[in-house]
Amino acid sequence: MNTLMTTxxxxxxxxxxxxxxxxxxxxxxxxQEKLSPYECGFAPKSNMRIPFSIRFFYIAILFIMFDLEIALLMPWPMALSNSLTTTPVMMALTIITALTISLLLEWATGALEWAE
Structure with missing residues (x-):
């Protein structure tokens, strides 16, 4: 019998x-304990269906954008040392420019202001 068939x-x-x-x-x-939402061992204080503040999502999206920036720019020095063209520099500048513009837009809309 074939090993693939046996497996x-x-x-x-x-x-x-x-x-x-x-x-x-x-x-x-x-x-009742199994059906209730778990909240660090304490009884829930409010309804869990209440949506989060939109500012929380703005900050979360901003964090994800800058986290992706780091992930995209980490291999950049290696690509720069192995390349004789300016392509890695242009790619890094494009990423940094897009993130700077998005940060300025978030700042201008007041998404970074927690106190009103």
Whole structure:
């Protein structure tokens, strides 16, 4: 018998066993503690369905943009040392320019102001 076929049959058998165990074994009992939202061991203070402030999302998006900037610019010195063209410099300047413009727009709209 082929090793690929054996491996496939074993994987299928294990997947079937796990599926059957998940159907047969779980307890279906639920209590008030299980149905309530978990909030660090304390009783919830408010309704969990209330949406966050839009400023929170502005700051989160800003953080993600600058986090991506770091991820994109980290390999830049290596690309610069291995390239004789100005392509890596132009790419880095494009990224930095786009992020600077977005930061200025956020600043101008007041998204960075927490106190009103």
């Amino acid at each position: 496939t049959l074993m994987a299928g058998g294990i997947a079937t066993l796990v599926l059957m165990a998940s159907i047969i074994l779980p307890s279906k009992t639920s209590s």
